[in-house]
Every structure is written in C-alpha cells, then in structure tokens.
Amino acid sequence: MSENMINPVPEGANKAGVASSDRRKFLRKSVALAAGGAAIAATNAANAEDLKTWTEPLKDEPTRHMLGRGVVAVPYGLPSKYESGxxxxxxxxxxxxxxxxxxxxxxxxxxxxxxxxxxxxxxxxxxxxxxxxxxxxxxxxxxxxxxxxxxxxxxxxxxxxxxxxxxxxxxxxxxxxxxxxxxxxxxxxxxxxxxxxxxxxxxxxxxxxxxxxxxxxxxxxxxxxxxxxxxxxxxxxxxxxxxxxxxxxxxxxxxxxxxxxxxxxxxxxxxxxxxxxxxxxxxxxxxxxxxxxxxxxxxxxxxxxxxxxxxxxxxxxxxxQYNLVNEANSVINYPCPDYKLKGKGTYEIRGIAWSGYGKIKHVDVSIDGGKNWTQANLVEPVLNKCLTKFTLPFEWDGEERLIMSRATDETGFVQPTLKQLREVRGYNSIYHKNSIQVWKIEKTGEVKNVQIENV
Amino acid sequence: MSENMINPVPEGANKAGVASSDRRKFLRKSVALAAGGAAIAATNAANAEDLKTWTEPLKDEPTRHMLGRGVVAVPYGLPSKYESGxxxxxxxxxxxxxxxxxxxxxxxxxxxxxxxxxxxxxxxxxxxxxxxxxxxxxxxxxxxxxxxxxxxxxxxxxxxxxxxxxxxxxxxxxxxxxxxxxxxxxxxxxxxxxxxxxxxxxxxxxxxxxxxxxxxxxxxxxxxxxxxxxxxxxxxxxxxxxxxxxxxxxxxxxxxxxxxxxxxxxxxxxxxxxxxxxxxxxxxxxxxxxxxxxxxxxxxxxxxxxxxxxxxxxxxxxxxQYNLVNEANSVINYPCPDYKLKGKGTYEIRGIAWSGYGKIKHVDVSIDGGKNWTQANLVEPVLNKCLTKFTLPFEWDGEERLIMSRATDETGFVQPTLKQLREVRGYNSIYHKNSIQVWKIEKTGEVKNVQIENV
Incomplete structure (x- = not known):
C-alpha cells in the first residue's frame, strides 16, 4: 500500500471549507453567542418572506419544547411512552x-x-x-x-x-x-x-x-x-x-x-x-x-x-418427519389488519419475504386477489436466509381490494397458495404454514384477514 | 412466471423425510411420551461409551435447570441480569x-x-x-x-x-x-x-x-x-x-x-x-x-x-468551517483496554471500520506498532456508510504488543496516524479525530490506550 494514499483532509475540502482569517478575528473579538445570534438574525432578515410562510402554520404548534429539562438518564434505553402498545x-x-x-x-x-x-x-x-x-x-x-x-x-x-x-x-x-x-x-x-x-x-x-x-x-x-x-x-x-x-x-x-x-x-x-x-x-x-x-x-x-x-x-x-426448512414465505405488513387506512389515495405496500433455502429472488404483489401480479422493489441488502423488505407504490381507489404477496427464492421455490399447500399437506398440520396471505381492504379502510377461493 | 414453479414441498423431501405409516400406527398405539422416551433410551444405549465421556465433566454441572418456573413475562424484553454492566x-x-x-x-x-x-x-x-x-x-x-x-x-x-x-x-x-x-x-x-x-x-x-x-x-x-x-x-x-x-x-x-x-x-x-x-x-x-x-x-x-x-x-x-464528513476510521474492539487477556495463546483481533464517503475497501492490522501490516477479513455485508466488521487471527506470544488497525475506503482515503492528523489539523480541534488507535498489550495481559512515535 502506497503511503501517498494517506491524506487526512481531502484537498478540495481543506481549501474551500476554510473561512478566512478575518472571519476568525471577528469571532475572537465578539462574544461567541452574540456573533452566532447576529449571523442567524442577518440570514433570517434575508429570508423574511419564506419565514412568514413557515411561522404561520406553526404559530400554535404545541410540541415545541424550547427548554427540555434534564436528560433521559437511562443507562439502557427504552421506547417512548407513546409506543407502549x-x-x-x-x-x-x-x-x-x-x-x-x-x-x-x-x-x-x-x-x-x-x-x-x-x-x-x-x-x-x-x-x-x-x-x-x-x-x-x-x-x-x-x-x-x-x-x-x-x-x-x-x-x-x-x-x-x-x-x-x-x-x-x-x-x-x-x-x-x-x-x-x-x-x-x-x-x-x-x-x-x-x-x-x-x-x-x-x-x-x-x-x-x-x-x-x-x-x-x-x-x-x-x-x-x-x-x-x-x-x-x-x-x-x-x-x-x-x-x-x-x-x-x-x-x-x-x-x-x-x-x-x-x-x-x-x-x-x-x-x-x-x-x-x-x-x-x-x-x-x-x-x-x-x-x-x-x-x-x-x-x-x-x-x-x-x-x-x-x-x-x-x-x-x-x-x-424431519421437515426442517422454513420455505419461501412473505407477507405484507403495511397495510395490515392492525391499522385502518385513512381514505383513498397514495400508499405504499410494504412487506417482508424470507426463505430458509437462501436469498429472495423476487416478490410479486397482487392487489386484485391474484389475477394480476407486479414485481415489487427489493430493499438492499438482499442476504442469505434473511428477511428482505419489499415495497410497491399503491394507489387505493377506495374500493374493496384483495392484496397479497408471493415470494420466490433463489432456488426457484415459489410460495404456494393455501389451497396448494393443503393439497400436499392436508388439514392436520400446525407447522410450516408458508402460504400466500390475503388481506382484504374494505371500503371503510378496515383491513381483514381472509381466505379466498384458489388462494 | 411459470405456475410450474409452485412446489410447496421439495420432491426429495416429501419422499425421503416421511416415516412409514407403520411408524404412525405405532405412535398412535403408544403413549406419546413413552414412545419418545424409548427412542432416546435406545439411542443412548447405542452410544453408551460416548455418553460416559460426556457425563463425567458435567456431573456437578451447576447451571442445569431441569425445571424453570414461569416465563420472562416482559412485553418489552431486557438483557440478562448478568449483563448489567x-x-x-x-x-x-x-x-x-x-x-x-x-x-x-x-x-x-x-x-x-x-x-x-x-x-x-x-x-x-x-x-x-x-x-x-x-x-x-x-x-x-x-x-x-x-x-x-x-x-x-x-x-x-x-x-x-x-x-x-x-x-x-x-x-x-x-x-x-x-x-x-x-x-x-x-x-x-x-x-x-x-x-x-x-x-x-x-x-x-x-x-x-x-x-x-x-x-x-x-x-x-x-x-x-x-x-x-x-x-x-x-x-x-x-x-x-x-x-x-x-x-x-x-x-x-x-x-x-x-x-x-x-x-x-x-x-x-x-x-x-x-x-x-x-x-x-x-x-x-x-x-x-x-x-x-x-x-x-x-x-x-x-x-x-x-x-x-x-x-x-x-x-x-x-x-x-463546514467540515461535515466522518472520514475513514477504524478501531480494534477486541482486545481493548476494558478487558485483560487471559494468558498467551490464540485470540482473534476484531474491530469495526467505517467511512462517511462510502464503503470500506480494506482494513490493515498491525501487531508490531505499525512496522508490518496484514489485511484483515471483512465480514459481509460491506455496505455504504455503514460499519464493517473485520477479523484477523492473532497468536499472542505473551510479550508486549502494539496492536492497531487502519481503514481504507472505496475513494482511496486512508485513515491517518495521529501525527499526520495533527500536522494538518493541529492541536486545537476537538472534532473528527479519526486517527489510528493504538492499544498496548502488556505482559500481564492488560491492554492500555497509548500514543507512540510516528503513530
């Protein structure tokens, strides 16, 4: 390895990012807080019109805490009280x-x-x-x-x-x-x-x-x-x-x-x-x-x-016996039955896919009960025997929708429908239920867990 | 996508992994616990000599809890009491x-x-x-x-x-x-x-x-x-x-x-x-x-x-001013000053490397104060602006050792020594101290944070 590569400050940064020594003299003469305050005030004046636009919607902003007290002195931290659910x-x-x-x-x-x-x-x-x-x-x-x-x-x-x-x-x-x-x-x-x-x-x-x-x-x-x-x-x-x-x-x-x-x-x-x-x-x-x-x-x-x-x-x-592998599986976790959609409009379908045989190759999403499928975006990194997050834009028209995802892993294994799974495994199992999960979005925005014919 | 790819049970698995229906009849006739117990006993008998080897060192094993009580009924879990430090x-x-x-x-x-x-x-x-x-x-x-x-x-x-x-x-x-x-x-x-x-x-x-x-x-x-x-x-x-x-x-x-x-x-x-x-x-x-x-x-x-x-x-x-990027950095976190080595022998040097400019390209490790360097193994995944774990086998001879790591990122930026950093940045800064960290292993196994000439 060449010693020439040791370069603790990028050349451009060193030149361009440095303020002039006049600026430094100014800082030294001023009380630091006043100097900083003046800089903010000057900029604010230059952007008064923008700031007017900004301040109005926030005038009665109730969450501003212009003086917090103490710190969250928790050696091992915990979630916000608003996340207690x-x-x-x-x-x-x-x-x-x-x-x-x-x-x-x-x-x-x-x-x-x-x-x-x-x-x-x-x-x-x-x-x-x-x-x-x-x-x-x-x-x-x-x-x-x-x-x-x-x-x-x-x-x-x-x-x-x-x-x-x-x-x-x-x-x-x-x-x-x-x-x-x-x-x-x-x-x-x-x-x-x-x-x-x-x-x-x-x-x-x-x-x-x-x-x-x-x-x-x-x-x-x-x-x-x-x-x-x-x-x-x-x-x-x-x-x-x-x-x-x-x-x-x-x-x-x-x-x-x-x-x-x-x-x-x-x-x-x-x-x-x-x-x-x-x-x-x-x-x-x-x-x-x-x-x-x-x-x-x-x-x-x-x-x-x-x-x-x-x-x-x-x-x-x-x-x-010895049915050991968690085969390709996926599920949409947004939207899902735990939360109601708030009216029609733009959403994002998000989910997770995984396979005990290796990496996820692709995930297909349907919003019409399995008639049509669209390939979802896979979020990097896509790793071996690891969850892969997937996303797909979703415009909800306010009508009933059956949404579902289907994972395919790198071995070519395709996540089955529940019908297909039952044909092979019957009704007596309680294990390895990796079939396609269907959520039904109702007109009210409520999301239900349903089973539909052929799926 | 071909429907032929839908294959809820791999063909081989389905045939080979299934026990005979005779076995099933046997299970139905037996009390399940007895059946399982017998199977274990039979196998144990076949491996009696091996198990003798095994049982002896564990005879007074004090950590065996053959009946735990209740569960850790913590909706949001916390670490073991043994990890309170x-x-x-x-x-x-x-x-x-x-x-x-x-x-x-x-x-x-x-x-x-x-x-x-x-x-x-x-x-x-x-x-x-x-x-x-x-x-x-x-x-x-x-x-x-x-x-x-x-x-x-x-x-x-x-x-x-x-x-x-x-x-x-x-x-x-x-x-x-x-x-x-x-x-x-x-x-x-x-x-x-x-x-x-x-x-x-x-x-x-x-x-x-x-x-x-x-x-x-x-x-x-x-x-x-x-x-x-x-x-x-x-x-x-x-x-x-x-x-x-x-x-x-x-x-x-x-x-x-x-x-x-x-x-x-x-x-x-x-x-x-x-x-x-x-x-x-x-x-x-x-x-x-x-x-x-x-x-x-x-x-x-x-x-x-x-x-x-x-x-x-x-x-x-x-x-x-506007010196914004966390440049390439790395540190060995095992061994480190918080824990004493327990005698000479085989260890693994482990550390973390990161760069605000992108991915880590390689990490070099020295165990002799910077005279010789060896490229460490990077643990996958190596991601953009993310920690990368590195490892290198280390045979400690019980003598004093100066161990250190040096990261190079994908832009070719090489983590500097403290001397190099001071030459450019002086002594007045309190920010962006990304220089090579030297740990000294003492003969006692204690690890100290030191600064050495040229590093």
Whole structure:
C-alpha cells in the first residue's frame, strides 16, 4: 500500500471549507453567542418572506419544547411512552399455562428487517431459565477424535462469525391452517424475528474436536428443562429407516453457529443466554437455546420432540418427519389488519419475504386477489436466509381490494397458495404454514384477514 | 412466471423425510411420551461409551435447570441480569450539567455492526424532549414551489427507504486529541452507533414541494430547545464567502432521509422521536432530531452552531468551517483496554471500520506498532456508510504488543496516524479525530490506550 494514499483532509475540502482569517478575528473579538445570534438574525432578515410562510402554520404548534429539562438518564434505553402498545403479546388461549408460553413479535409496527431484541419472539417449553454464564459449559463429544469442553469465555475467544438471519418457529401461522384468521399480523406471522447473530461457526468447533467423517448427524441439547433435543443432519444423513435425508437439508449445518450475541449485545435470557445453537434456515426449535452439549452421531436420535412434536400428518396418513426448512414465505405488513387506512389515495405496500433455502429472488404483489401480479422493489441488502423488505407504490381507489404477496427464492421455490399447500399437506398440520396471505381492504379502510377461493 | 414453479414441498423431501405409516400406527398405539422416551433410551444405549465421556465433566454441572418456573413475562424484553454492566455511560466531568450531556455506546461489549437501540449513543444539547407524535408536524418551505406540512402519519404513508448506516458525533474521540487517553473503548469511540434506519428519502419530499433548482442549501431545525440549526449543502453550494463547497460534500443529501424508525421500531426519545433528519456520512449534529422544519435556501445560514461549534481552528490560525464528513476510521474492539487477556495463546483481533464517503475497501492490522501490516477479513455485508466488521487471527506470544488497525475506503482515503492528523489539523480541534488507535498489550495481559512515535 502506497503511503501517498494517506491524506487526512481531502484537498478540495481543506481549501474551500476554510473561512478566512478575518472571519476568525471577528469571532475572537465578539462574544461567541452574540456573533452566532447576529449571523442567524442577518440570514433570517434575508429570508423574511419564506419565514412568514413557515411561522404561520406553526404559530400554535404545541410540541415545541424550547427548554427540555434534564436528560433521559437511562443507562439502557427504552421506547417512548407513546409506543407502549408496541410490545410482544401472547394469545391467552394458545398454551395451557405460562410455563409453555409464546410471545409474538409485533410486525404490524416494525419497519425494517431487524427486530429489536426487546421484541424478538419467544417460545418457552419449560419456563424461564436464568443461566450464570461463568458456570455454563458446552461439551462436544460423540464421534469425535477429542471431546472438548468450552466455557463461554473460551467460545468468545475463538474465530467469530457474524451474519443477519431470520429465525422462525415452524408453528408460525399455525392458527391459520384451519381458518382461524387472526385479525393481527402479530398473531399471523409474529413467531419469526430477524437479527444480526454472532458466535463461533459450528464447522470451526467441528474441526477442533476432529469429527469422525462417518458422523452424519449431530444432536443438540440445552441446559433448560424443555428436553428440546434435536438431531441435525449432515452430508450423507439417513433417517432411522435408512431413507436418505434430502441434500437440500444436509448442507444447512455449514451455516450453523454457537451464538453468544444478537444485534451486537449478549443474547437475551428468553433467547438462550448465554449461548445457543443457531442453524439459519431451519425451524427455530433446532436452534437449541442454553446449549450445553453437541454430540456427533451416525443416526438421528428420534427424540420425544422428533416423534411427538415437529412432525406433520399428511393427507394420505403418512407422517412427515424431519421437515426442517422454513420455505419461501412473505407477507405484507403495511397495510395490515392492525391499522385502518385513512381514505383513498397514495400508499405504499410494504412487506417482508424470507426463505430458509437462501436469498429472495423476487416478490410479486397482487392487489386484485391474484389475477394480476407486479414485481415489487427489493430493499438492499438482499442476504442469505434473511428477511428482505419489499415495497410497491399503491394507489387505493377506495374500493374493496384483495392484496397479497408471493415470494420466490433463489432456488426457484415459489410460495404456494393455501389451497396448494393443503393439497400436499392436508388439514392436520400446525407447522410450516408458508402460504400466500390475503388481506382484504374494505371500503371503510378496515383491513381483514381472509381466505379466498384458489388462494 | 411459470405456475410450474409452485412446489410447496421439495420432491426429495416429501419422499425421503416421511416415516412409514407403520411408524404412525405405532405412535398412535403408544403413549406419546413413552414412545419418545424409548427412542432416546435406545439411542443412548447405542452410544453408551460416548455418553460416559460426556457425563463425567458435567456431573456437578451447576447451571442445569431441569425445571424453570414461569416465563420472562416482559412485553418489552431486557438483557440478562448478568449483563448489567453493558450500558451507556457518561464521563462525569465532560459536560457542565446533565442538560448538556453525553452517553457513550459500550463498544467493548458489542460483537456486530448493529447497535441495540437501548445502547445507542446520545448527545443532549437542551435536555430531554418528549414529543407527542400526534401533535408533531414537519414543515418544508423556503425556495419551493409549494410549501407543505406533514404529520408523522403522512410521512409513514409515503414511499419508504431503509438502510443500515452508522451515525457519529464529530466529537467522537475528542478527549484523545490532546492525549487524555481514556482506558476504555466506551469513551474513545462510543459516540458512534450503527442502526437500520427507515424513513422517507429527502429527495422524495423535495420532489413533492418542488424545490427551486437555484436552492443550493437547506436548513434543518428541531422542536427541542437546542437551537441545533444546521445548513446542509447541495450541488453547487458555496459558503458565505463565495467559496465552493467540495463536491465530495454536496452529494451527501441524496442519501438523506426523514426517519421515523431505527432497527425496525420507532426512534427512541433520545434519538429524535418521533422524526429526525438523518444524513448518512455527515457528522451527527447535522441529522437534526425532533425535526420540525426544512427550509430550502441559496446560502448557508451561518448559525450559532456553525460559528461557535463544529468549526476547527487549524495550525495556521484559519478556521475550517463546514467540515461535515466522518472520514475513514477504524478501531480494534477486541482486545481493548476494558478487558485483560487471559494468558498467551490464540485470540482473534476484531474491530469495526467505517467511512462517511462510502464503503470500506480494506482494513490493515498491525501487531508490531505499525512496522508490518496484514489485511484483515471483512465480514459481509460491506455496505455504504455503514460499519464493517473485520477479523484477523492473532497468536499472542505473551510479550508486549502494539496492536492497531487502519481503514481504507472505496475513494482511496486512508485513515491517518495521529501525527499526520495533527500536522494538518493541529492541536486545537476537538472534532473528527479519526486517527489510528493504538492499544498496548502488556505482559500481564492488560491492554492500555497509548500514543507512540510516528503513530
């Protein structure tokens, strides 16, 4: 690298941006405040007509606070009191008690791809867990050359990996399978959040312990009481019947990491503090919270969770097991049922799209119930296994409208209609409901969650 | 788009991932828990030797919580009690009172490019402001065809823009200019944070009001009492003496937006709720908080803030005004003075780099006081006017080490040494201290903030 490139002030800036030394002498002679005040007054005089236009509509402006008092002396900040409605919520009747509980992310009030940590969805299987990081360990064992035990500090010292990815419970949208139609985006799509995750790549740890090439699965277990034990397939994996696991599933572990941070800071207690497994693209229960061990094996463990939960009963009576990937999905979060439109005119349709198979390729939007589709704008960056925001201008004529979005990912997978999904998956599933979501805008501006024929 | 692409279940997955109906019959006959338990027991038996290896180190594992109680029923979540030290902090002596106060972001404890909103730095000029969004307005006037007034709701309805950008106070590192050397990354670099911002592009609003082509500056003003009024240059802008503003500065407004959200949710009160101007790459005081008006003009307003503050006295006695861009900068945040290294061995040097001129091109790291440099790995995504994380493996031999990083941005601008910066800017500035930061690792593992000859 050439030393000539070191140039702390751009040449043009240095010359042009410098006021004359006369100006400086003036400043030195004056009381600084008076000098500044005079400069403002002089300019104001030159723009008196403009300012007249400006001051009139603001004459009785009630929000001007020409002297605030003190500061918001909050070492860890919180939202404005006017945003007290933007919180995680549960549906009271969904789980039997608070120990097996769910909190949903309020997507109706979010504007980007990042979910603030305070609003990340949570799914408890066995109550609150409060792990002291100084006493926590991760053991890696099984089909390895050298079993190893890591403290949280050890993990933070190892080569790190950081990436923005969504995390989605397979039960996201579960209530929609049989037509419950919740009139809130919080409950139709709120079991999904998206964060910047940091940790150690699983492949780094695998190299350290020397995983046996014959190991085709690994098993993750948390230190909580949830028994949320899951088997994760790797290349060459076969299920307990000897059937090969699809290749599309056996490469996901290569993106996996043992995470200690989300959106820069430490994991939150409800998201697995101090460490969790995170497998981008796989259903969230695979990303074991409060991770205490990883065991490498040559077959799936067929755990309680892999037989009683997280299986799907197909129309022909077969059970689909190890259905791990969150397939291409999308939803419009503005407009959505939580807010009424204020009269006809110009709006912007905004939504989020994601796929557990990779990047979003394009998102199509329909405002006439699926008859015509228009490609939406994708907001950069478009990242691997990450939310992608999309937008499309929308002129509402005040008439009834059926609006909907359809995502296509880089593998060519197209988000199905609910009809198509039911043809393959039937009516018994509560998982992986990734079908097209239809919102109906009524003449009043109210927005409803509806199911329509062929969609 | 071909309908053939609609394929809700990948073909392979559907065949291979489905368990036989015999299995299903078995499940139906069994009590589900027993079935799952048996499956685990069977697998455990097959891996008894491995599990023996595993169980021993964890025999007295004190963090296992096999029954958590209740859930963390916090509608808006907060960090673990074990992370209570990761907060914004102020240096008591830095400002005269709490009304003109600063809180710094704890970069020593952050691991990515996103700053959680609760830890975003804040700089108050006139105390806390608590604006009711339903009563707030934005007026756009001056050299425009049609002055306009917008409610916050109006702005949210307009075409949106979302992007991840850093925001930095020009006084970031101010205490380092004259050699104060704070032994904490929170105080050397904590007046900078990075978020995903959402709002309306300024150019969208300019089009709506029909800005006069002769307007070369605009002026932003907040509803608080800070009088933090700033003039922002556009193409063709000249200063009050008729000197042209460098081209490198006059295009920044094209990225600007009137923001209502950060990291997805509403702006925080201390960051300008309900709306703020945000000009990526410019010093943070240009990004007027609690924005109430934008006035388009054909010269700078030379406000109090533009004469008394935010100017630099150069070695030759000249005053440099309108020095707006946060130039290429970087810092190693692991290791850093806040934490002691635990003995020699393998570590990873990690840091953050940023430039107000665009993307980071490369970051070089030295572990011998600047004699030799090695190019670090840049963590994707590398975005415009955004933090870029960098990493480099580091084998610490237990000897004294001077570690430092040097960023180069896509314009070829290279982060200067403090010596080079002083040669051009002298000793009187408190702004734009973007020089190379040297950390000294001592034999004890302690890390110190030092200044060394030629750096």
């Amino acid at each position: 933007v919180v995680r919520r549960n549906v009271g009747w969904l789980t039997a008690d608070t120990i097996a509980s769910i909190s949903f992310t309020p997507w109706q009030d979010l504007h980007g791809i990042i979910t603030p940590n305070g609003l990340h969805f949570e799914r408890y299987h066995a109550g609150a867990v409060d792990v002291d990081p100084s006493k926590h360990h991760l053991v890696i064992h099984g089909m390895v050359k050298q079993p190893m035990i890591f403290t949280v500090e050890d993990l933070k010292r190892l080569p790190s990996h950081t990436a923005i990815h969504f995390l989605e419970c397979p039960a996201n949208g579960a209530m929609e399978w049989r037509g419950v139609q919740m009139d809130s985006m919080q409950f139709t799509h709120g079991m999904m959040s998206c964060s910047e995750w940091t940790g150690v790549k699983l492949t780094t740890l695998m190299e350290m312990v020397g995983v046996d090439p014959k190991a085709t699965w690994f098993y993750g277990e948390g230190t909580d009481g949830s028994a949320l034990q899951r088997s994760v397939p790797m290349e060459g994996a076969k299920d307990q019947h000897g059937n090969p696991i699809p290749e599309a599933y056996t490469s996901h572990y290569r993106d996996a990491m043992v995470c200690y941070a989300m959106n820069g800071e430490a994991l939150r207690p409800e998201n697995g503090y101090p460490i969790r497994l995170f497998i981008p693209g796989f259903e969230a229960n695979m990303s074991t919270k409060y991770l205490r061990r990883l065991m490498f094996v040559d077959k799936p463990l067929v755990t309680y969770q892999e037989t009683r939960h997280y299986i799907e009963v197909l129309p022909n009576g077969e059970i689909r | 990761v907060v914004r902090r102020n240096v008591g002596w830095l400002t005269a009172d709490t009304i003109a106060s600063i809180s710094f972001t704890p970069w020593q404890d952050l691991h990515g490019i996103i700053t959680p909103n609760g830890l975003h730095f804040e700089r108050y000029h006139a105390g806390a402001v608590d604006v009711d969004p339903s009563k707030h307005h934005l007026v756009i006037h001056g050299m425009v065809k049609q002055p306009m007034i917008f409610t916050v709701e109006d702005l949210k309805r307009l075409p949106s823009h979302t992007a991840i950008h850093f925001l930095e106070c020009p006084a970031n590192g101010a205490m380092e200019w004259r050699g104060v050397q704070m032994d904490s990354m929170q105080f050397t670099h904590g007046m900078m944070s990075c978020s995903e911002w959402t709002g309306v592009k300024l150019t969208t609003l300019m089009e709506m009001v029909g800005v006069d082509p002769k307007a070369t500056w605009f002026y932003g003003e907040g509803t608080d009492g800070s009088a933090l009024q700033r003039s922002v240059p556009m193409e063709g802008a000249k200063d009050q003496h008729g000197n042209p503003i460098p081209e490198a500065y006059t295009s920044h407004y094209r990225d600007a937006m009137v923001c209502y959200a950060m990291n997805g949710e509403a702006l925080r009160p201390e960051n300008g709720y309900p709306i703020r101007l945000f000009i990526p790459g410019f010093e943070a005081n240009m990004s007027t908080k609690y924005l109430r008006r934008l006035m388009f003009v054909d010269k700078p307003l030379v406000t109090y803030q533009e004469t008394r503050h935010y100017i630099e006295v150069l070695p030759n006695g000249e005053i440099r």
